[in-house]
Amino acid sequence: xxxxxxxxxxxxxxxxxxxxxxxxxxxxxxxxxxxxxxxxxxxxxxxxxxxxxxxxxxxxxxxxxxxxxxxxxxxxxxxxxxxxxxxxxxxxxxxxxxxxxxxxxxxxxxxxxxxxxxxxxxxxxxxxxxxxxxxxxxxxxxxxxxxxxxxxxxxxxxxxxxxxxxxxxxxxxxxxxxxxxx
Numbered sequence: 001x002x003x004x005x006x007x008x009x010x011x012x013x014x015x016x017x018x019x020x021x022x023x024x025x026x027x028x029x030x031x032x033x034x035x036x037x038x039x040x041x042x043x044x045x046x047x048x049x050x051x052x053x054x055x056x057x058x059x060x061x062x063x064x065x066x067x068x069x070x071x072x073x074x075x076x077x078x079x080x081x082x083x084x085x086x087x088x089x090x091x092x093x094x095x096x097x098x099x100x101x102x103x104x105x106x107x108x109x110x111x112x113x114x115x116x117x118x119x120x121x122x123x124x125x126x127x128x129x130x131x132x133x134x135x136x137x138x139x140x141x142x143x144x145x146x147x148x149x150x151x152x153x154x155x156x157x158x159x160x161x162x163x164x165x166x167x168x169x170x171x172x173x174x175x176x177x178x179x180x181x182x
Contacts, residue, residue, distance in 0.1 A: 014039035024049045042066035048074035048094070057081045057101050059119045067126060082119035082138065087126035093151070095133040098122065102138040125161070134170075146178055 013035045017023050023032040036047045051072045055062035056079045064080035067088035075095045078084060082100030092098070101119050108115040122136070124143045130136065131151035136143070140155055147159040150166030150173070159165055162176040 010035070010039040018050075018052060036072075040064065040066050042068075042070060044069045046071045048072060048076070050075045052077045054079060055081045056099075057117050057119075059101070059117075061119055061121060073132070081117075083121040085121075085123045087124060087128070087145070089127050090124050091129045093130060093132040093134070096130045096135070096149075098130070098136040099138050128159075146176060148176070 017032045017035040022028055033045065033047045036051070036053075037043065037045050040053065045066055046069075051074070053064065053072070059081050061083040062081050064078070064084045064086070066086050067090065069089040070086055071091045072078075073092060073094035073096065076092045076097070078092065078098045079100050084098070084100060100122050101117050103112045103117055104115040105112050118138065120138045120141060122140060122142070124130070125145040125147070127146045128143045128148070130143070130149045131153065133151055134149045134153045134155065136149065137154065137156045141158055143149065143155075143159045144161035144163060146162045148164045149155050149159065149170065150164065152168070153166050153170035154168040155165060155170040157170075160172075160175075162178055164173045164176060165171060166173050
């Protein structure tokens with residue numbers, strides 16, 4: 001995996017590809033995916049319509065790294081303000097949201113905009129799957145290898161390897177039994 005630190009031209013192309021609805025047309029979908037791959041240095045990435053991968057706030061840790069074969073579903077959103085590493089063959093399904101920052105609200109100013117921002121890094125291990133419309137909240141540091149975050153789940157804690165989490169708040173439902181020998 002390599003961390004994104006692309007040239008300005010790739011950033012401009014990425015901003016255009018993620019913003020213009022024309023990139024949803026059949027002839028331009030492949031170009032959109034190639035632009036995302038180039039900008040994020042992410043070989044074999046697949047990108048659907050209206051995918052947002054952004055650092056919502058500037059921070060020293062704002063970086064993202066993609067493994068091979070990552071799939072980003074339509075309307076998915078990844079905030080990498082706190083830093084995100086995504087392993088090989090990870091799927092982020094339609095409408096899923098990943099956040100790595102939060103505004104301090106427990107104490108401080110009543111206008112939460114004026115309070116400091118907390119950043120938290122996230123590692124999504126290989127072959128994990130974040131289901132449709134799931135929300136990964138800040139302070140989640142790891143989603144384990146082969147883990148599944150169910151559709152619509154609101155995840156507020158780390159996920160062990162091969163664990164399946166579902167619900168709001170998301171809780172472990174069971175552990176997957178995986179046989180990769182065949």
